[in-house]
Amino acid sequence: MSAVRPHRGTIFLEDAAVLEHRAFAGAQYILRLAAPRCAAEATPGSFVHLTCGPDLPMRRPLSIMRADRTAGWVEVLYKVVGHGLADLSQRRPGETLSCLGPIGQGFRVDRSRPRLLLVGGGVGIPPLVFLAERIAAERGYAPLALMGSELPFPFELATSRLLAPGLPSGATAAMPLLESLGVPSRLASLSGFPGCHRGYVTELADAWLSTLDTKSKAEVELFTCGPHGMLVAVAALAKKHGVPCQVSLEENMACGVGGCAGCTVLVQTPDGPAMKRVCVDGPVFDAASVFSAA
Numbered sequence: 001m002s003a004v005r006p007h008r009g010t011i012f013l014e015d016a017a018v019l020e021h022r023a024f025a026g027a028q029y030i031l032r033l034a035a036p037r038c039a040a041e042a043t044p045g046s047f048v049h050l051t052c053g054p055d056l057p058m059r060r061p062l063s064i065m066r067a068d069r070t071a072g073w074v075e076v077l078y079k080v081v082g083h084g085l086a087d088l089s090q091r092r093p094g095e096t097l098s099c100l101g102p103i104g105q106g107f108r109v110d111r112s113r114p115r116l117l118l119v120g121g122g123v124g125i126p127p128l129v130f131l132a133e134r135i136a137a138e139r140g141y142a143p144l145a146l147m148g149s150e151l152p153f154p155f156e157l158a159t160s161r162l163l164a165p166g167l168p169s170g171a172t173a174a175m176p177l178l179e180s181l182g183v184p185s186r187l188a189s190l191s192g193f194p195g196c197h198r199g200y201v202t203e204l205a206d207a208w209l210s211t212l213d214t215k216s217k218a219e220v221e222l223f224t225c226g227p228h229g230m231l232v233a234v235a236a237l238a239k240k241h242g243v244p245c246q247v248s249l250e251e252n253m254a255c256g257v258g259g260c261a262g263c264t265v266l267v268q269t270p271d272g273p274a275m276k277r278v279c280v281d282g283p284v285f286d287a288a289s290v291f292s293a294a
Contacts, residue, residue: 011257012037016050016099018091019073026151027080028123029089030065036072038101044131045106045225045248045284048074049256051098052088060084061253061279063225064102065126066133074101077126077154103256104283107131107246109141113221116143117243119205119234121226122151127248128225129177136181144208145178145185148201148230153187157195160184166211167204171197201226202233209241217243222287225250235291245287251278268292 016033023029038048042064049059062076080086091097107127109116116135120128125147135141144164147153153175160174162184171186173195178185188197188204197204205222212220220241224234225248238245251263258280267276268289276282 010041011100011103012041014038014099015096016074018093018095018097021089021091021093023089024152024154026154027089028077028151028154029080030075030077030154031062031088031091032073032075033097033099034072035074035099035101038099039067039072039074040069042067042074042102042130043106044134045127046102046104047283048076048099048101049103049253050076050088050100052084053091056084056087058084058254059098059100059256060088061103061256063124063126063130063248063250063283065129067102067130074099077123079123079151100256103279105281107223107248107284109135110221110244111140113219113244114141115216115220116141117205117208117220117222118143118145119147119201119222119224119226119230120145121148121201121230124224124226124230124248124250125149126225128223129175131223132178132183132185133181136178136183143183145175145183146188146201146204146208147175147185148188148226150189150191152191152193157187157193159195160186164208166208168197168207171195171204200230200233202230202237205234206237206240209237209243212241217241222246224248224287231287232291235287238287246284247287247290248283249278249285249290250283253279255279265290 020032222245
């Protein structure tokens, strides 16, 4: 019997028109594309594989930050690194890009753990924004989003009016989108941005988890995406506080659809160690399976 391939039949190739392309400080951009088939199937943690321009055939993988099934668009956040993304940053509304997606196995939400702690760093923030927005539309969940960046955040900082007990009183800055959805968020940076916790985002996560008793921690699950060092630290926090954690990995990819095996990582499975492809077996994995020493 052939192995089950859950990504088959769920990845679409579309000519996606650029709807909006906004530039932010630190060479950061938010790109909105008309891609109705991708938008209809996208889940938090999945990504798209985009062409960057007419002269660069190699695609770039970008995490989906938002998706509107009704309007048929997807949105990504990226930071210019290398020639490909520099070329992508020059695309204007009305131009068309080849969009392959949605790709990957996303976050899995357990209804028995309704207190979701979302920890994002830098360009690892997008899948957590997507998860927060989807969860906000459902009843019975209590998400808290914590985000860190040393670059200016790609949105105007808002002073939160939503309570987040257990966090330092000086941490008041929030993401306006999440604030409007009723999802508490707090920001951290070593760059001294107003209202942000001056330190690491993991310090905010540890402070919040440390206020919870055993019964409350049984309702918590961590979700994280960001730089490798931050993921290791979040995995260690999850182990310290005895809560499960899902990590979205960001690895260099070539084909993006599982054919080249260029993005494999070592994962601990019930049957022993195995090499898994981040693009289609992930990008989301159980933290303990990829950071077993944390």
